[in-house]
Amino acid sequence: MTGPDEPAALSATGLGFRYRARGGWALRDCGFTVPRGRITALVGRNGAGKSTLLHLAGGLLRPAEGEIRALDSVPGTASARSRVALVTQDKPLYPRFTVADTLRMGARLNSRWDPAVPERVVREGGIAPGARVGELSPGQRTRVALALALGKRPELLLLDEPLADLDPVVRGEVMATLMTEAAERELSIVLSSHVLPELEETCDWVLLLRDGRVGLSEDTGTLREDHLLVTGHADGAAALAGHDVVHRRTHGRQLTALLRPRGPLDGDWHVTHPGLEEILLGHLRGAEALAGDLKEAA
Numbered sequence: 001m002t003g004p005d006e007p008a009a010l011s012a013t014g015l016g017f018r019y020r021a022r023g024g025w026a027l028r029d030c031g032f033t034v035p036r037g038r039i040t041a042l043v044g045r046n047g048a049g050k051s052t053l054l055h056l057a058g059g060l061l062r063p064a065e066g067e068i069r070a071l072d073s074v075p076g077t078a079s080a081r082s083r084v085a086l087v088t089q090d091k092p093l094y095p096r097f098t099v100a101d102t103l104r105m106g107a108r109l110n111s112r113w114d115p116a117v118p119e120r121v122v123r124e125g126g127i128a129p130g131a132r133v134g135e136l137s138p139g140q141r142t143r144v145a146l147a148l149a150l151g152k153r154p155e156l157l158l159l160d161e162p163l164a165d166l167d168p169v170v171r172g173e174v175m176a177t178l179m180t181e182a183a184e185r186e187l188s189i190v191l192s193s194h195v196l197p198e199l200e201e202t203c204d205w206v207l208l209l210r211d212g213r214v215g216l217s218e219d220t221g222t223l224r225e226d227h228l229l230v231t232g233h234a235d236g237a238a239a240l241a242g243h244d245v246v247h248r249r250t251h252g253r254q255l256t257a258l259l260r261p262r263g264p265l266d267g268d269w270h271v272t273h274p275g276l277e278e279i280l281l282g283h284l285r286g287a288e289a290l291a292g293d294l295k296e297a298a
Protein backbone atom coordinates (compact mmCIF):
# COMPACT_ATOMS: atom_id res chain seq x y z
CA MET A 1 0.00 0.00 0.00
CA THR A 2 1.07 3.59 -0.40
CA GLY A 3 1.76 5.90 2.51
CA PRO A 4 -0.52 8.88 3.11
CA ASP A 5 2.15 11.36 1.92
CA GLU A 6 3.25 9.48 -1.19
CA PRO A 7 2.18 11.41 -4.31
CA ALA A 8 -0.73 9.75 -6.04
CA ALA A 9 -1.36 9.31 -9.74
CA LEU A 10 -5.00 8.62 -9.05
CA SER A 11 -6.92 8.55 -5.78
CA ALA A 12 -10.51 8.44 -4.62
CA THR A 13 -12.48 8.60 -1.39
CA GLY A 14 -16.11 7.58 -1.04
CA LEU A 15 -16.44 7.85 -4.81
CA GLY A 16 -19.86 7.08 -6.25
CA PHE A 17 -21.47 7.56 -9.64
CA ARG A 18 -24.75 6.66 -11.29
CA TYR A 19 -25.78 7.42 -14.82
CA ARG A 20 -29.33 8.42 -13.95
CA ALA A 21 -30.48 10.08 -10.73
CA ARG A 22 -32.70 7.12 -9.85
CA GLY A 23 -30.63 4.44 -11.58
CA GLY A 24 -28.30 1.90 -10.03
CA TRP A 25 -24.82 2.82 -8.90
CA ALA A 26 -22.09 2.18 -11.48
CA LEU A 27 -19.52 2.93 -8.74
CA ARG A 28 -20.09 3.15 -4.99
CA ASP A 29 -17.92 3.76 -1.90
CA CYS A 30 -14.71 3.57 -3.90
CA GLY A 31 -11.55 4.49 -2.03
CA PHE A 32 -8.03 3.84 -3.32
CA THR A 33 -4.64 5.39 -3.97
CA VAL A 34 -2.61 4.50 -7.06
CA PRO A 35 0.96 5.80 -6.61
CA ARG A 36 2.79 7.78 -9.28
CA GLY A 37 5.25 6.19 -11.67
CA ARG A 38 3.33 2.93 -11.90
CA ILE A 39 1.73 1.04 -14.75
CA THR A 40 -1.59 0.10 -13.24
CA ALA A 41 -3.87 -2.61 -14.53
CA LEU A 42 -7.52 -1.67 -14.04
CA VAL A 43 -9.37 -4.98 -14.10
CA GLY A 44 -12.89 -6.17 -13.45
CA ARG A 45 -15.63 -8.15 -15.11
CA ASN A 46 -17.95 -6.64 -17.72
CA GLY A 47 -19.93 -3.83 -16.12
CA ALA A 48 -17.68 -3.63 -13.04
CA GLY A 49 -17.19 0.12 -13.57
CA LYS A 50 -13.77 0.43 -15.27
CA SER A 51 -14.83 2.78 -18.08
CA THR A 52 -16.89 4.85 -15.65
CA LEU A 53 -13.89 5.25 -13.37
CA LEU A 54 -11.62 6.28 -16.26
CA HIS A 55 -14.20 8.80 -17.51
CA LEU A 56 -14.40 10.28 -13.99
CA ALA A 57 -10.58 10.37 -13.79
CA GLY A 58 -10.40 12.09 -17.18
CA GLY A 59 -13.01 14.70 -16.22
CA LEU A 60 -15.65 13.51 -18.73
CA LEU A 61 -18.03 12.62 -15.85
CA ARG A 62 -18.43 14.17 -12.41
CA PRO A 63 -18.86 12.18 -9.19
CA ALA A 64 -22.30 11.92 -7.63
CA GLU A 65 -20.66 11.21 -4.28
CA GLY A 66 -17.19 11.52 -2.79
CA GLU A 67 -14.20 12.66 -4.77
CA ILE A 68 -11.54 11.60 -7.24
CA ARG A 69 -8.16 13.23 -7.88
CA ALA A 70 -5.85 12.81 -10.86
CA LEU A 71 -2.29 13.92 -9.99
CA ASP A 72 -3.86 15.51 -6.89
CA SER A 73 -6.03 17.79 -9.07
CA VAL A 74 -9.75 17.75 -9.68
CA PRO A 75 -10.29 16.08 -13.07
CA GLY A 76 -11.42 18.49 -15.76
CA THR A 77 -9.69 21.54 -14.24
CA ALA A 78 -6.97 23.29 -16.26
CA SER A 79 -4.25 21.83 -14.05
CA ALA A 80 -5.48 18.27 -14.63
CA ARG A 81 -6.32 18.74 -18.32
CA SER A 82 -2.80 19.80 -19.23
CA ARG A 83 -1.18 16.82 -17.48
CA VAL A 84 -3.69 13.98 -17.94
CA ALA A 85 -4.51 12.25 -21.24
CA LEU A 86 -7.41 9.85 -21.70
CA VAL A 87 -7.93 7.46 -24.59
CA THR A 88 -11.50 6.19 -24.51
CA GLN A 89 -12.86 3.11 -26.25
CA ASP A 90 -14.65 5.17 -28.91
CA LYS A 91 -11.47 7.17 -29.70
CA PRO A 92 -13.13 10.32 -30.99
CA LEU A 93 -11.06 11.55 -33.94
CA TYR A 94 -12.14 13.64 -36.91
CA PRO A 95 -12.67 11.14 -39.77
CA ARG A 96 -12.06 13.74 -42.52
CA PHE A 97 -8.72 14.81 -41.08
CA THR A 98 -5.58 13.16 -42.34
CA VAL A 99 -3.21 11.65 -39.78
CA ALA A 100 -0.86 14.62 -40.26
CA ASP A 101 -3.78 17.09 -39.75
CA THR A 102 -4.68 15.23 -36.56
CA LEU A 103 -1.17 15.54 -35.15
CA ARG A 104 -1.00 19.22 -36.20
CA MET A 105 -4.25 19.82 -34.33
CA GLY A 106 -2.70 18.11 -31.28
CA ALA A 107 0.27 20.46 -31.53
CA ARG A 108 -1.97 23.54 -31.74
CA LEU A 109 -4.10 22.52 -28.76
CA ASN A 110 -1.31 21.48 -26.39
CA SER A 111 1.40 23.84 -25.20
CA ARG A 112 3.53 20.89 -24.01
CA TRP A 113 3.30 19.09 -27.37
CA ASP A 114 6.32 17.00 -28.38
CA PRO A 115 6.09 15.88 -32.04
CA ALA A 116 8.82 13.23 -31.86
CA VAL A 117 6.88 10.51 -30.03
CA PRO A 118 3.58 10.74 -31.95
CA GLU A 119 5.39 10.81 -35.28
CA ARG A 120 7.36 7.72 -34.30
CA VAL A 121 4.25 5.87 -33.06
CA VAL A 122 2.46 6.55 -36.35
CA ARG A 123 5.52 5.73 -38.49
CA GLU A 124 6.11 2.42 -36.68
CA GLY A 125 2.54 1.44 -37.52
CA GLY A 126 3.24 1.96 -41.22
CA ILE A 127 0.46 4.59 -41.35
CA ALA A 128 0.87 7.20 -44.10
CA PRO A 129 0.64 10.76 -42.74
CA GLY A 130 -1.65 11.62 -45.68
CA ALA A 131 -4.17 8.84 -44.89
CA ARG A 132 -7.63 9.98 -43.82
CA VAL A 133 -8.54 8.92 -40.27
CA GLY A 134 -11.99 7.73 -41.42
CA GLU A 135 -10.33 5.24 -43.78
CA LEU A 136 -8.05 3.64 -41.20
CA SER A 137 -8.74 0.27 -39.61
CA PRO A 138 -9.89 0.34 -35.95
CA GLY A 139 -6.42 -0.82 -34.86
CA GLN A 140 -4.73 1.94 -36.88
CA ARG A 141 -7.11 4.51 -35.37
CA THR A 142 -6.12 3.24 -31.93
CA ARG A 143 -2.51 3.91 -32.82
CA VAL A 144 -3.30 7.47 -33.93
CA ALA A 145 -5.32 8.08 -30.72
CA LEU A 146 -2.37 6.82 -28.64
CA ALA A 147 0.03 9.00 -30.64
CA LEU A 148 -2.17 12.03 -29.98
CA ALA A 149 -2.30 11.22 -26.25
CA LEU A 150 1.47 10.68 -25.95
CA GLY A 151 2.22 13.91 -27.87
CA LYS A 152 0.65 15.86 -24.99
CA ARG A 153 3.52 14.58 -22.83
CA PRO A 154 1.06 13.69 -20.09
CA GLU A 155 2.14 12.79 -16.58
CA LEU A 156 -0.84 10.47 -16.30
CA LEU A 157 -2.14 8.43 -19.22
CA LEU A 158 -5.57 6.80 -18.85
CA LEU A 159 -6.31 4.07 -21.38
CA ASP A 160 -9.65 2.31 -21.67
CA GLU A 161 -8.95 -1.11 -23.22
CA PRO A 162 -6.38 0.37 -25.60
CA LEU A 163 -5.19 -2.93 -26.99
CA ALA A 164 -8.56 -4.55 -27.67
CA ASP A 165 -8.53 -4.07 -31.46
CA LEU A 166 -4.80 -4.47 -32.10
CA ASP A 167 -3.29 -7.60 -33.61
CA PRO A 168 -0.97 -9.59 -31.32
CA VAL A 169 2.24 -8.29 -32.89
CA VAL A 170 1.11 -4.68 -32.66
CA ARG A 171 -0.14 -5.20 -29.10
CA GLY A 172 3.39 -6.16 -28.08
CA GLU A 173 4.89 -3.17 -29.94
CA VAL A 174 2.44 -0.67 -28.46
CA MET A 175 2.90 -2.07 -24.97
CA ALA A 176 6.68 -1.79 -25.36
CA THR A 177 6.29 1.86 -26.46
CA LEU A 178 4.12 2.59 -23.43
CA MET A 179 6.60 0.95 -21.07
CA THR A 180 9.50 2.91 -22.56
CA GLU A 181 7.55 6.15 -22.20
CA ALA A 182 6.65 5.27 -18.62
CA ALA A 183 10.28 4.55 -17.75
CA GLU A 184 11.85 7.52 -19.56
CA ARG A 185 9.34 10.23 -18.71
CA GLU A 186 8.05 9.24 -15.27
CA LEU A 187 4.69 8.72 -16.89
CA SER A 188 2.01 7.00 -14.80
CA ILE A 189 -0.35 4.78 -16.78
CA VAL A 190 -3.71 3.32 -15.77
CA LEU A 191 -5.00 0.90 -18.38
CA SER A 192 -8.11 -1.21 -18.28
CA SER A 193 -7.84 -4.63 -19.85
CA HIS A 194 -9.40 -8.06 -19.94
CA VAL A 195 -6.21 -9.64 -21.30
CA LEU A 196 -4.73 -10.85 -18.04
CA PRO A 197 -1.62 -12.66 -19.45
CA GLU A 198 -0.41 -9.38 -20.96
CA LEU A 199 -0.63 -7.58 -17.65
CA GLU A 200 1.72 -10.04 -15.96
CA GLU A 201 4.89 -8.56 -17.43
CA THR A 202 3.84 -4.95 -17.83
CA CYS A 203 1.93 -3.80 -14.77
CA ASP A 204 3.25 -3.20 -11.29
CA TRP A 205 0.00 -2.10 -9.62
CA VAL A 206 -3.50 -3.57 -9.77
CA LEU A 207 -6.81 -1.82 -9.23
CA LEU A 208 -9.55 -4.43 -9.33
CA LEU A 209 -13.22 -3.44 -9.37
CA ARG A 210 -16.02 -5.76 -8.45
CA ASP A 211 -19.62 -4.65 -8.96
CA GLY A 212 -18.66 -0.99 -8.76
CA ARG A 213 -16.52 -1.36 -5.63
CA VAL A 214 -12.78 -1.65 -5.12
CA GLY A 215 -11.73 -5.29 -4.65
CA LEU A 216 -7.95 -4.72 -4.71
CA SER A 217 -5.58 -1.77 -4.98
CA GLU A 218 -2.13 -3.27 -4.51
CA ASP A 219 1.41 -3.64 -5.70
CA THR A 220 1.73 -6.70 -7.96
CA GLY A 221 4.86 -7.85 -6.10
CA THR A 222 2.95 -7.86 -2.82
CA LEU A 223 0.08 -9.73 -4.44
CA ARG A 224 2.47 -12.42 -5.73
CA GLU A 225 4.18 -12.78 -2.35
CA ASP A 226 0.93 -12.91 -0.38
CA HIS A 227 -0.96 -15.54 -2.34
CA LEU A 228 -0.59 -19.30 -2.40
CA LEU A 229 -2.21 -21.91 -4.61
CA VAL A 230 -2.80 -25.09 -2.63
CA THR A 231 -3.96 -28.48 -3.85
CA GLY A 232 -4.92 -31.41 -1.68
CA HIS A 233 -7.64 -33.82 -0.62
CA ALA A 234 -11.08 -32.22 -0.37
CA ASP A 235 -11.51 -33.77 3.11
CA GLY A 236 -8.82 -31.40 4.36
CA ALA A 237 -10.81 -28.25 3.47
CA ALA A 238 -11.54 -27.43 7.11
CA ALA A 239 -7.82 -26.72 7.63
CA LEU A 240 -8.16 -23.68 5.33
CA ALA A 241 -10.82 -22.07 7.53
CA GLY A 242 -8.40 -19.74 9.32
CA HIS A 243 -7.02 -18.29 6.08
CA ASP A 244 -8.41 -15.82 3.56
CA VAL A 245 -9.65 -18.11 0.81
CA VAL A 246 -10.09 -16.05 -2.35
CA HIS A 247 -11.39 -18.83 -4.55
CA ARG A 248 -11.64 -22.61 -4.38
CA ARG A 249 -12.84 -25.42 -6.57
CA THR A 250 -13.11 -29.17 -6.28
CA HIS A 251 -12.58 -31.82 -8.96
CA GLY A 252 -13.74 -35.12 -7.53
CA ARG A 253 -11.76 -35.51 -4.33
CA GLN A 254 -9.18 -32.90 -5.18
CA LEU A 255 -9.48 -29.39 -3.83
CA THR A 256 -7.58 -26.41 -5.28
CA ALA A 257 -7.68 -23.09 -3.45
CA LEU A 258 -6.19 -19.65 -3.96
CA LEU A 259 -5.60 -18.09 -0.57
CA ARG A 260 -3.83 -15.48 1.48
CA PRO A 261 -2.49 -17.46 4.42
CA ARG A 262 -2.81 -15.90 7.86
CA GLY A 263 -0.18 -18.20 9.35
CA PRO A 264 1.31 -21.67 8.84
CA LEU A 265 -0.86 -24.07 6.82
CA ASP A 266 -1.99 -27.24 8.58
CA GLY A 267 -2.50 -30.43 6.59
CA ASP A 268 -0.98 -32.09 3.60
CA TRP A 269 -1.02 -29.58 0.73
CA HIS A 270 0.91 -29.17 -2.48
CA VAL A 271 1.77 -25.46 -2.37
CA THR A 272 2.85 -23.19 -5.25
CA HIS A 273 3.14 -19.44 -5.78
CA PRO A 274 0.61 -18.45 -8.44
CA GLY A 275 1.34 -15.94 -11.19
CA LEU A 276 -0.49 -12.63 -11.41
CA GLU A 277 -2.95 -13.98 -13.98
CA GLU A 278 -4.05 -16.79 -11.64
CA ILE A 279 -4.32 -14.37 -8.73
CA LEU A 280 -6.48 -11.91 -10.65
CA LEU A 281 -8.64 -14.67 -12.11
CA GLY A 282 -9.17 -16.00 -8.59
CA HIS A 283 -10.24 -12.59 -7.33
CA LEU A 284 -12.52 -12.03 -10.32
CA ARG A 285 -14.19 -15.41 -9.83
CA GLY A 286 -13.91 -15.37 -6.07
CA ALA A 287 -16.97 -14.11 -4.26
CA GLU A 288 -19.42 -15.67 -6.70
CA ALA A 289 -17.77 -19.11 -6.62
CA LEU A 290 -17.54 -19.14 -2.83
CA ALA A 291 -21.20 -18.18 -2.55
CA GLY A 292 -21.95 -21.14 -4.87
CA ASP A 293 -19.86 -23.44 -2.67
CA LEU A 294 -21.75 -22.37 0.43
CA LYS A 295 -25.13 -22.99 -1.27
CA GLU A 296 -23.96 -26.48 -2.25
CA ALA A 297 -22.77 -27.19 1.29
CA ALA A 298 -26.08 -26.02 2.86
Ligand SMILES: Nc1ncnc2c1ncn2[C@@H]1O[C@H](COP(=O)(O)OP(=O)(O)OP(=O)(O)O)[C@@H](O)[C@H]1O
Nearest residue numbers: 019020025026044045046047048049050051052053
Ligand atom coordinates in the same frame (compact mmCIF):
# COMPACT_ATOMS: atom_id res chain seq x y z
N1 LIG B 1 -24.13 5.43 -20.65
C1 LIG B 1 -24.61 4.65 -19.69
N2 LIG B 1 -25.88 4.78 -19.28
C2 LIG B 1 -26.38 3.99 -18.29
N3 LIG B 1 -25.68 3.06 -17.64
C3 LIG B 1 -24.40 2.87 -18.03
C4 LIG B 1 -23.80 3.66 -19.07
N4 LIG B 1 -22.52 3.24 -19.21
C5 LIG B 1 -22.32 2.26 -18.32
N5 LIG B 1 -23.45 2.04 -17.61
C6 LIG B 1 -23.59 1.05 -16.52
O1 LIG B 1 -22.63 1.33 -15.53
C7 LIG B 1 -22.06 0.11 -15.05
C8 LIG B 1 -20.55 0.16 -15.22
O2 LIG B 1 -20.28 0.17 -16.62
P1 LIG B 1 -18.80 0.37 -17.21
O3 LIG B 1 -18.94 0.58 -18.67
O4 LIG B 1 -18.12 1.40 -16.40
O5 LIG B 1 -18.17 -1.07 -16.89
P2 LIG B 1 -16.82 -1.72 -17.46
O6 LIG B 1 -16.15 -2.37 -16.29
O7 LIG B 1 -16.04 -0.72 -18.22
O8 LIG B 1 -17.40 -2.84 -18.43
P3 LIG B 1 -16.74 -3.56 -19.72
O9 LIG B 1 -15.65 -4.47 -19.22
O10 LIG B 1 -17.89 -4.34 -20.28
O11 LIG B 1 -16.23 -2.50 -20.67
C9 LIG B 1 -22.75 -1.03 -15.78
O12 LIG B 1 -23.79 -1.51 -14.96
C10 LIG B 1 -23.31 -0.37 -17.02
O13 LIG B 1 -24.49 -1.00 -17.42
